[in-house]
Amino acid sequence: MNGCLKKKYYFSRCHVTINAMNPNRALWEKGDFTKIAQSMRESGEALVRSIGVARGQKVLDLGCGDGTTAIPEAALGADVLGVDIAQNLVDAGNRRAEEMGILNCRFQHGDATDLNELNEHTFDLTVSIFGAMFAPKPFDVAREMVRVTKPGGRIVMGNWIPGDPTLVAQILKTCAAYSPPPPEGFVSPMMWGIDANVVERFGVSGVAAENISCVRDTYVFQFDGTPSEFVDAFLTFYGPTMNALEAATNSGRAAELRRELEELFTSQNTSDDPGLTSIPATFLRVTVSP
Ligand SMILES: C[S@@+](CC[C@H](N)C(=O)[O-])C[C@H]1O[C@@H](n2cnc3c(N)ncnc32)[C@H](O)[C@@H]1O
Numbered sequence: 001m002n003g004c005l006k007k008k009y010y011f012s013r014c015h016v017t018i019n020a021m022n023p024n025r026a027l028w029e030k031g032d033f034t035k036i037a038q039s040m041r042e043s044g045e046a047l048v049r050s051i052g053v054a055r056g057q058k059v060l061d062l063g064c065g066d067g068t069t070a071i072p073e074a075a076l077g078a079d080v081l082g083v084d085i086a087q088n089l090v091d092a093g094n095r096r097a098e099e100m101g102i103l104n105c106r107f108q109h110g111d112a113t114d115l116n117e118l119n120e121h122t123f124d125l126t127v128s129i130f131g132a133m134f135a136p137k138p139f140d141v142a143r144e145m146v147r148v149t150k151p152g153g154r155i156v157m158g159n160w161i162p163g164d165p166t167l168v169a170q171i172l173k174t175c176a177a178y179s180p181p182p183p184e185g186f187v188s189p190m191m192w193g194i195d196a197n198v199v200e201r202f203g204v205s206g207v208a209a210e211n212i213s214c215v216r217d218t219y220v221f222q223f224d225g226t227p228s229e230f231v232d233a234f235l236t237f238y239g240p241t242m243n244a245l246e247a248a249t250n251s252g253r254a255a256e257l258r259r260e261l262e263e264l265f266t267s268q269n270t271s272d273d274p275g276l277t278s279i280p281a282t283f284l285r286v287t288v289s290p
Pocket of ligand 1: 024028029033037040044062063064065066067068069083084085086089110111112113128129130131132134135136
Protein backbone atom coordinates (compact mmCIF):
# COMPACT_ATOMS: atom_id res chain seq x y z
CA MET A 1 0.00 0.00 0.00
CA ASN A 2 2.75 2.40 0.98
CA GLY A 3 4.72 1.57 -2.17
CA CYS A 4 1.66 2.23 -4.22
CA LEU A 5 1.12 5.62 -2.62
CA LYS A 6 4.76 6.50 -3.07
CA LYS A 7 4.58 5.65 -6.75
CA LYS A 8 1.52 7.79 -7.17
CA TYR A 9 3.19 10.65 -5.30
CA TYR A 10 6.35 10.24 -7.35
CA PHE A 11 4.36 10.24 -10.58
CA SER A 12 2.45 13.35 -9.63
CA ARG A 13 5.67 15.14 -8.59
CA CYS A 14 7.26 14.22 -11.96
CA HIS A 15 4.20 15.46 -13.76
CA VAL A 16 4.28 18.79 -11.96
CA THR A 17 8.00 19.14 -12.62
CA ILE A 18 7.56 18.53 -16.36
CA ASN A 19 4.69 21.04 -16.51
CA ALA A 20 6.75 23.62 -14.62
CA MET A 21 9.65 23.12 -17.04
CA ASN A 22 7.66 23.79 -20.20
CA PRO A 23 3.88 23.98 -19.99
CA ASN A 24 3.67 24.52 -23.76
CA ARG A 25 5.34 21.15 -24.40
CA ALA A 26 3.43 19.39 -21.61
CA LEU A 27 0.11 20.52 -23.08
CA TRP A 28 0.81 18.94 -26.47
CA GLU A 29 2.47 15.80 -25.16
CA LYS A 30 -0.63 15.22 -23.06
CA GLY A 31 -3.11 12.82 -24.62
CA ASP A 32 -2.59 11.83 -28.23
CA PHE A 33 -3.16 14.52 -30.84
CA THR A 34 -2.76 11.91 -33.62
CA LYS A 35 -6.32 10.77 -32.84
CA ILE A 36 -7.64 14.25 -33.72
CA ALA A 37 -5.23 14.66 -36.63
CA GLN A 38 -6.87 11.68 -38.33
CA SER A 39 -9.94 13.87 -38.87
CA MET A 40 -7.79 16.57 -40.51
CA ARG A 41 -6.01 14.64 -43.28
CA GLU A 42 -8.24 15.51 -46.27
CA SER A 43 -8.26 19.25 -45.67
CA GLY A 44 -4.55 19.12 -44.87
CA GLU A 45 -3.83 17.58 -48.26
CA ALA A 46 -6.10 20.06 -50.05
CA LEU A 47 -4.43 22.98 -48.29
CA VAL A 48 -0.97 21.75 -49.27
CA ARG A 49 -2.08 21.38 -52.92
CA SER A 50 -3.27 24.99 -52.86
CA ILE A 51 0.00 26.35 -51.44
CA GLY A 52 1.96 25.43 -54.57
CA VAL A 53 4.69 23.15 -53.21
CA ALA A 54 7.26 22.34 -55.88
CA ARG A 55 9.54 19.31 -56.35
CA GLY A 56 12.94 19.83 -54.74
CA GLN A 57 11.87 22.77 -52.58
CA LYS A 58 13.18 22.79 -49.03
CA VAL A 59 10.15 23.01 -46.75
CA LEU A 60 9.96 23.51 -42.99
CA ASP A 61 6.67 22.38 -41.45
CA LEU A 62 6.61 24.00 -38.01
CA GLY A 63 4.31 22.64 -35.30
CA CYS A 64 3.90 19.74 -37.69
CA GLY A 65 2.18 17.27 -35.35
CA ASP A 66 2.31 13.82 -36.94
CA GLY A 67 2.59 15.26 -40.44
CA THR A 68 -0.92 16.11 -41.62
CA THR A 69 0.59 18.70 -43.99
CA ALA A 70 4.29 17.66 -43.90
CA ILE A 71 3.66 14.27 -45.51
CA PRO A 72 1.56 15.67 -48.40
CA GLU A 73 4.31 18.29 -48.96
CA ALA A 74 6.83 15.46 -49.30
CA ALA A 75 4.44 13.53 -51.55
CA LEU A 76 4.62 16.52 -53.93
CA GLY A 77 8.41 16.09 -54.08
CA ALA A 78 9.59 18.66 -51.53
CA ASP A 79 12.42 17.94 -49.12
CA VAL A 80 10.54 18.34 -45.83
CA LEU A 81 11.62 18.84 -42.24
CA GLY A 82 8.84 18.68 -39.65
CA VAL A 83 9.60 20.35 -36.32
CA ASP A 84 7.38 20.02 -33.27
CA ILE A 85 7.69 20.60 -29.54
CA ALA A 86 5.90 17.34 -28.66
CA GLN A 87 8.28 14.36 -28.83
CA ASN A 88 5.40 11.86 -29.06
CA LEU A 89 4.15 13.61 -32.21
CA VAL A 90 7.66 13.78 -33.72
CA ASP A 91 7.93 10.01 -33.19
CA ALA A 92 4.47 9.45 -34.67
CA GLY A 93 5.40 11.53 -37.74
CA ASN A 94 8.61 9.58 -38.33
CA ARG A 95 6.65 6.30 -37.98
CA ARG A 96 4.03 7.45 -40.49
CA ALA A 97 6.64 8.54 -43.03
CA GLU A 98 8.46 5.22 -42.65
CA GLU A 99 5.27 3.17 -42.98
CA MET A 100 4.37 5.11 -46.13
CA GLY A 101 7.86 4.63 -47.58
CA ILE A 102 8.40 8.41 -47.73
CA LEU A 103 12.13 9.14 -47.53
CA ASN A 104 12.10 12.91 -48.16
CA CYS A 105 10.31 13.82 -44.92
CA ARG A 106 11.77 13.66 -41.45
CA PHE A 107 10.58 14.96 -38.12
CA GLN A 108 12.60 16.37 -35.24
CA HIS A 109 12.00 18.00 -31.90
CA GLY A 110 12.20 21.79 -31.72
CA ASP A 111 10.57 24.90 -30.32
CA ALA A 112 9.12 27.54 -32.65
CA THR A 113 10.24 30.29 -30.27
CA ASP A 114 13.91 29.31 -30.68
CA LEU A 115 14.93 27.27 -33.73
CA ASN A 116 18.64 27.49 -32.86
CA GLU A 117 19.32 24.12 -34.51
CA LEU A 118 18.32 25.55 -37.92
CA ASN A 119 20.51 27.89 -39.98
CA GLU A 120 19.21 31.16 -41.33
CA HIS A 121 17.84 31.30 -44.89
CA THR A 122 17.50 27.51 -45.17
CA PHE A 123 13.94 26.98 -46.43
CA ASP A 124 12.11 28.00 -49.62
CA LEU A 125 8.84 27.58 -47.76
CA THR A 126 7.94 27.58 -44.06
CA VAL A 127 4.48 26.19 -43.34
CA SER A 128 2.73 26.25 -39.99
CA ILE A 129 -0.87 25.12 -39.96
CA PHE A 130 -2.44 25.57 -36.51
CA GLY A 131 1.07 24.93 -35.15
CA ALA A 132 3.31 27.92 -34.38
CA MET A 133 0.22 29.87 -33.29
CA PHE A 134 0.25 27.71 -30.13
CA ALA A 135 3.80 28.67 -29.13
CA PRO A 136 4.28 31.41 -26.54
CA LYS A 137 6.24 34.59 -27.41
CA PRO A 138 4.66 35.34 -30.79
CA PHE A 139 7.26 37.96 -31.74
CA ASP A 140 10.02 35.37 -31.26
CA VAL A 141 8.06 32.92 -33.38
CA ALA A 142 7.67 35.44 -36.23
CA ARG A 143 11.39 36.31 -36.01
CA GLU A 144 12.41 32.65 -36.17
CA MET A 145 10.15 31.88 -39.15
CA VAL A 146 11.57 34.88 -41.04
CA ARG A 147 15.15 33.98 -40.06
CA VAL A 148 15.06 30.38 -41.35
CA THR A 149 13.17 31.25 -44.57
CA LYS A 150 15.19 32.26 -47.64
CA PRO A 151 14.74 35.85 -48.87
CA GLY A 152 12.28 35.52 -51.75
CA GLY A 153 10.78 32.44 -50.11
CA ARG A 154 7.38 32.19 -48.42
CA ILE A 155 5.83 31.60 -45.03
CA VAL A 156 2.30 30.17 -44.89
CA MET A 157 0.41 30.03 -41.60
CA GLY A 158 -3.05 28.74 -40.74
CA ASN A 159 -4.42 30.37 -37.59
CA TRP A 160 -7.75 29.97 -35.81
CA ILE A 161 -9.69 33.21 -35.38
CA PRO A 162 -10.83 34.55 -31.99
CA GLY A 163 -14.58 35.00 -31.63
CA ASP A 164 -15.27 33.06 -34.83
CA PRO A 165 -18.51 31.08 -34.54
CA THR A 166 -17.07 27.88 -36.09
CA LEU A 167 -15.69 24.77 -34.42
CA VAL A 168 -12.17 25.27 -33.10
CA ALA A 169 -12.56 28.86 -31.91
CA GLN A 170 -15.69 27.73 -30.06
CA ILE A 171 -14.00 24.65 -28.54
CA LEU A 172 -11.14 26.80 -27.23
CA LYS A 173 -13.56 29.42 -25.92
CA THR A 174 -15.58 26.74 -24.12
CA CYS A 175 -12.40 25.17 -22.68
CA ALA A 176 -11.27 28.58 -21.37
CA ALA A 177 -14.60 29.07 -19.61
CA TYR A 178 -14.08 25.85 -17.61
CA SER A 179 -10.34 26.29 -16.93
CA PRO A 180 -8.53 28.38 -14.32
CA PRO A 181 -7.42 31.81 -15.56
CA PRO A 182 -4.10 31.71 -17.46
CA PRO A 183 -0.93 33.02 -15.78
CA GLU A 184 -0.26 36.75 -15.93
CA GLY A 185 1.33 37.84 -19.19
CA PHE A 186 -0.11 34.88 -21.13
CA VAL A 187 -0.81 35.83 -24.75
CA SER A 188 -3.68 33.83 -26.22
CA PRO A 189 -2.69 31.78 -29.31
CA MET A 190 -5.90 33.05 -30.88
CA MET A 191 -4.34 36.51 -31.21
CA TRP A 192 -2.54 35.09 -34.29
CA GLY A 193 -5.98 35.07 -35.94
CA ILE A 194 -6.19 38.88 -36.07
CA ASP A 195 -4.75 40.48 -39.23
CA ALA A 196 -3.30 43.52 -37.40
CA ASN A 197 -1.35 41.28 -34.99
CA VAL A 198 0.06 39.24 -37.86
CA VAL A 199 1.24 42.41 -39.62
CA GLU A 200 2.72 43.79 -36.40
CA ARG A 201 4.53 40.56 -35.46
CA PHE A 202 6.11 40.07 -38.88
CA GLY A 203 6.66 43.83 -39.19
CA VAL A 204 8.96 43.80 -36.16
CA SER A 205 10.97 41.12 -38.01
CA GLY A 206 11.38 43.46 -40.97
CA VAL A 207 8.57 42.30 -43.28
CA ALA A 208 6.63 45.13 -44.95
CA ALA A 209 2.85 45.06 -44.59
CA GLU A 210 2.38 44.82 -48.38
CA ASN A 211 4.26 41.50 -48.29
CA ILE A 212 1.71 39.96 -45.93
CA SER A 213 -1.71 38.69 -46.96
CA CYS A 214 -4.45 37.45 -44.64
CA VAL A 215 -7.53 35.75 -46.07
CA ARG A 216 -10.33 33.66 -44.54
CA ASP A 217 -10.36 30.01 -45.58
CA THR A 218 -12.20 26.83 -44.53
CA TYR A 219 -10.85 23.60 -43.05
CA VAL A 220 -13.17 20.59 -42.81
CA PHE A 221 -12.87 18.05 -40.00
CA GLN A 222 -13.99 14.57 -41.17
CA PHE A 223 -14.52 12.14 -38.31
CA ASP A 224 -15.43 8.50 -38.66
CA GLY A 225 -18.12 8.46 -35.96
CA THR A 226 -20.99 10.49 -34.51
CA PRO A 227 -20.60 14.08 -33.21
CA SER A 228 -20.83 12.68 -29.67
CA GLU A 229 -17.97 10.23 -30.40
CA PHE A 230 -15.96 13.11 -31.84
CA VAL A 231 -16.48 15.03 -28.57
CA ASP A 232 -15.24 11.94 -26.70
CA ALA A 233 -12.09 11.94 -28.85
CA PHE A 234 -11.43 15.60 -27.95
CA LEU A 235 -12.04 15.00 -24.24
CA THR A 236 -9.77 11.95 -24.25
CA PHE A 237 -6.92 12.95 -26.55
CA TYR A 238 -6.71 16.74 -27.11
CA GLY A 239 -4.60 18.52 -24.44
CA PRO A 240 -6.64 21.77 -24.14
CA THR A 241 -9.95 19.88 -23.85
CA MET A 242 -8.44 17.32 -21.46
CA ASN A 243 -7.29 20.15 -19.18
CA ALA A 244 -10.74 21.74 -19.29
CA LEU A 245 -12.34 18.40 -18.42
CA GLU A 246 -9.99 17.97 -15.45
CA ALA A 247 -10.86 21.45 -14.18
CA ALA A 248 -14.58 20.89 -14.81
CA THR A 249 -14.45 17.55 -12.98
CA ASN A 250 -12.83 19.26 -9.98
CA SER A 251 -15.57 21.88 -9.91
CA GLY A 252 -18.38 19.36 -10.49
CA ARG A 253 -19.14 20.73 -13.99
CA ALA A 254 -17.90 17.87 -16.19
CA ALA A 255 -21.39 16.92 -17.43
CA GLU A 256 -22.10 20.57 -18.27
CA LEU A 257 -18.87 20.82 -20.31
CA ARG A 258 -19.65 17.63 -22.21
CA ARG A 259 -23.22 18.80 -22.94
CA GLU A 260 -21.98 22.16 -24.21
CA LEU A 261 -19.46 20.50 -26.53
CA GLU A 262 -22.03 17.98 -27.79
CA GLU A 263 -24.42 20.81 -28.65
CA LEU A 264 -21.62 22.61 -30.49
CA PHE A 265 -20.44 19.58 -32.49
CA THR A 266 -23.99 18.45 -33.32
CA SER A 267 -25.14 21.89 -34.45
CA GLN A 268 -22.09 22.33 -36.73
CA ASN A 269 -22.15 18.85 -38.26
CA THR A 270 -23.01 18.96 -41.98
CA SER A 271 -22.82 15.21 -42.69
CA ASP A 272 -25.95 13.40 -43.96
CA ASP A 273 -24.48 10.08 -42.84
CA PRO A 274 -25.40 9.43 -39.17
CA GLY A 275 -22.14 7.49 -38.68
CA LEU A 276 -19.89 10.29 -39.92
CA THR A 277 -19.20 13.82 -38.72
CA SER A 278 -18.15 16.60 -41.03
CA ILE A 279 -17.54 20.05 -39.57
CA PRO A 280 -16.20 23.06 -41.50
CA ALA A 281 -14.13 25.58 -39.54
CA THR A 282 -12.97 29.03 -40.62
CA PHE A 283 -9.31 29.99 -40.27
CA LEU A 284 -7.01 32.86 -41.21
CA ARG A 285 -4.64 31.91 -43.99
CA VAL A 286 -1.52 34.04 -43.78
CA THR A 287 1.04 34.30 -46.58
CA VAL A 288 4.26 36.19 -45.96
CA SER A 289 7.03 36.99 -48.45
CA PRO A 290 10.08 37.93 -46.38
C1 LIG B 1 -3.31 21.74 -33.31
S1 LIG B 1 -1.80 20.87 -33.46
C2 LIG B 1 -1.54 20.97 -35.23
C3 LIG B 1 -0.57 19.96 -35.76
C4 LIG B 1 -0.38 19.93 -37.27
N1 LIG B 1 0.15 21.15 -37.81
C5 LIG B 1 -1.67 19.56 -37.94
O1 LIG B 1 -2.18 20.37 -38.74
O2 LIG B 1 -2.18 18.47 -37.68
C6 LIG B 1 -0.63 22.05 -32.80
C7 LIG B 1 0.78 21.55 -32.92
O3 LIG B 1 1.69 22.62 -32.59
C8 LIG B 1 2.73 22.06 -31.81
N2 LIG B 1 3.36 23.12 -31.03
C9 LIG B 1 2.82 23.82 -30.00
N3 LIG B 1 3.72 24.68 -29.51
C10 LIG B 1 4.86 24.54 -30.23
C11 LIG B 1 6.14 25.15 -30.19
N4 LIG B 1 6.46 26.06 -29.29
N5 LIG B 1 7.07 24.76 -31.10
C12 LIG B 1 6.79 23.79 -32.00
N6 LIG B 1 5.60 23.17 -32.07
C13 LIG B 1 4.64 23.54 -31.21
C14 LIG B 1 2.02 21.02 -30.98
O4 LIG B 1 2.89 20.10 -30.38
C15 LIG B 1 1.08 20.39 -31.99
O5 LIG B 1 1.67 19.36 -32.71
